[in-house]
Amino acid sequence: MPTTRLATSNDLPAWAIVVACILAAASLVLLVIEMRRRERGGIGILVTGVLALGALALAVMRPVRIAARESVVGARVVVLADTSRSMALASEGGRTRQKTRDEVVAALSKAAPDARVLELGFADGPPKPLANATGETARGLRSDLGSAIRALAAMPEERPSAVVVVSDGRLDEPQEDAPKPVLAELGNAIHAPIHTIATTRNELPDASVRRVANATAAVAHVPLPLRVDIGCSGGLACEKLTVTAKELREDGPPALLASGIADVKDGKASVDLTVTLDRAGVRILEVGIESPTGDAIPENDRRLITLNVARERVRVLHVAGQPTNDVRALRQWLKSDASVDVVAFFILRTPADTPGASQEDLALIPFPVDELFSVHLPSFDAVVLQDFDAQPYGLERHLPALARYVRAGGGLIMVGGPNSFVAGGYAGTPLGEVLPVSLDGAPGATAADTAPFVPAWTEPGRSAPVLGPLRAILGDELPSMPGANVLGDVRPGGVVLWTHPTRATKSGAPMPVLAIGDEGDGRSIALGIDGGWLFEFSELGARTAGRGHGALWDGLLGWLMRDPRFEPAQVDLPEGCIADVPPTLRIRTAGRAGKGETVVLDVTRLDKSGTAPVHVEKPLGEGDAPLEIALPALPTGGYSARLRLGSGPTTRRDFACEAGGDEWADSRPDPERLRALAAATGGTFAFADDVRAIRLPKPTVVSAERHVVPVAPPWTWTLLAATLLGAHWFMRRRGGLS
């Protein structure tokens, strides 16, 4: 657009113009004062004086005419709209905060038609285009405004002239009550004022579990203190609320671990609970309160906490029916591993034995079967029953408890021998139901095959990580065994790793010798031989320095304890799981890509209620890139994802889907934080119904072409000033002034 305007000479600094104007104004004031002493001709003196002063000023400024082609460029304004989950909560009028937010963003664009408005959404990490963010509704797991602004400042594009934040104010960063310098630092980072608009004014009547904090890492069998912060807002009547901590388990209803009473004062309360988790690995804890009457958001009355429970040491109960070379070898391996805490009970004397000595001369203590398998059983991570007959020692009455222990997450290994499996009376018992193989409970069933044999590898056995260390030492070679327990077909969920080379089950399949399987939350192993010691003491053992025995048991116990080294795959949820939002599972496999295997994924609810199981089958790709599987939206609850590669063993990952997570834990809006942020960064604050109060920057004028021409030559202004000064001097003298 072509424009023409007047200006002062380019060679004058701004201060010179200011000085000239000041001197002219001062001279005019002196002239008015002097006018009181005049004798006559007042108007003439004044007119000539004003004209002379004006001419003098023009002589200094020497006006020029500027002809230009100019355009108006609107200021760059970045709107950062909160896309966290808290925006899905309600605000005034029953609308969601997200809807109010979207209306504000639209109103801002209308209020500043000249501005170049960039609409971004912020939640966790760098901001994203708002179009995408709104399309996915409010689903961010955090409200990290600080990271968004810093990412914005680091962008190579044009720096914004202003930033407008539209949020409910419940932010992760800057934190509540952040000091002014911290808030100002955000403005300094972007070199622009931060204006803020609060979507919400009022608090909803809501009681919630705001925070569950554990001061220390979760370790199995070690009491874990939890601090539970309770909030009550929006005028809801809360006085005493019962707080409970439960563990979600697959083998039954949630198990109550601890409870307490929250005495709510000034809308807040804290309760300290102590829970002890018996099983290591990923565990889901439900911490909840009783919903008070009138609670507008009952979804945040319980939190689902995912704890990765570690172990200080693996506690193993080793029970052996008789001392043998195999018992010796296993005991020495267990005792040699500093990370294993072994409690051992070996039957050294049966009622048929005649030691020929009084009890005082015997170093024997009673086998505390009742105490072990009732009181202390949950404290063990794994139970090894080696060549142990359940009947003579009263273990039969504890077999249901032992089966429950496995389903609740315990590990069980039954090792062969003349007193194991069928001969031990386990067929048809609850314990037999948690073994990975079936046992023949028919009268007169054959218990053992005493013919020497060399176990045969199965295809899953060759590829299973659990036997990876053993194969690394022995390859395909295995020592000859003096006999085997007769085992039945593998049960659903079990995987056979070794078979008998000649013997078959009733179904005609090769008889399992080593099988592993998942049962409920736990795992079990059936090893139908008592010749494990031959991995050490044999020609093969001597050739391999006996390392095969340790490698075998390292894998078996490690698999039982879900050691990641022995899992066929690693499963995680990179973005967590929010209820009713489709989650994505990421699967990493070690060295399995390109083998044409199929990933079979089953997702079930831990409490087995309501939601239908999810079953997905997907071919494993060629490359090593993680495989991502999108799941359908899941309701609130704990879930178990079981993954099987081909016909190999399964790997399991438990996870929880929360309705709102941290974002819903505290539903109160925080407009004061937004107000403080605006004040600290030179911006303005407004509520959503007063968007026009936000002072957005004016547009910038950009000249494309410019011509500067003096209005008159400089000497003209000097001559004019001299002439008018002379006329003024004449009028002063005539009027009686000096």
Next chain:
Amino acid sequence: MRRSYLVVVFMLTVVGLALLIPQPARAFGDAGGFDPRILLTGSQTNAARPSAPGRWSWELVQRTSAPARLRPSLVHASDATITDGPFLYWSGDAAVPALTSAEIAGLRRFFALGGVMLVDDAGVSNEGAPGAFGTSARREIARVLPDSAPITIGADHVVFRTFYLLRRAEGRIAGPKTLEAIVRGGSAQVIFSSHDLGGALARGPTGMWEQPVIPGGDVQRERAIRLAVNVAMYVLCSNYKDDQVHAPFLMRRRALSPHSEP
């Protein structure tokens, strides 16, 4: 008539139920049982007390739940099969010649796998002074395990409480109260007995004890057999009786025991 009928029915029922119980296969487990393998070196053809290992196994099976081979095997130190089991019994009543390099290598492989050996001096004097075998065997073991030296192990060692609570070591002769052992990796891998333990165990085909036990007679023989059982249990269970759950119990029992030390 009616009563005898009921008895017959009862007996048939008992027999029937007995037949229904799954039968364990003893041989399946015996392969992993205690085997007091006789170690031969040089031109040696048998143990100093050939019947002792068999009797040792028999006593173990009778007194404890441990399975054992009633016909123990013989193995030469240079034979590859020396590493086929975790225990060796080396006894003699005469000096042994210097071990060959093959014998040393075989024994080193055996010890490297964690094997345990009992060196039993059958030529010990009645006063317990080591005989020629004991002296020469110590010398040769020092060549096999040059980095280890024997130490004295007394009643506080787990060998003395693996099955029986024993206060001292005894064999055919009373000898010293203690044993000696080379301890490697926390375990006694070579146990030296200067008591002719095999002499107390040896029993002929007629059922007669082959050697008189002095000075304690049958009572001392019983204690010697108990020591042999304990050694076998140590081989099979290692330091099981040192476990935390056992230690306080056994210490209390030992303190309360009315038996005086022989």
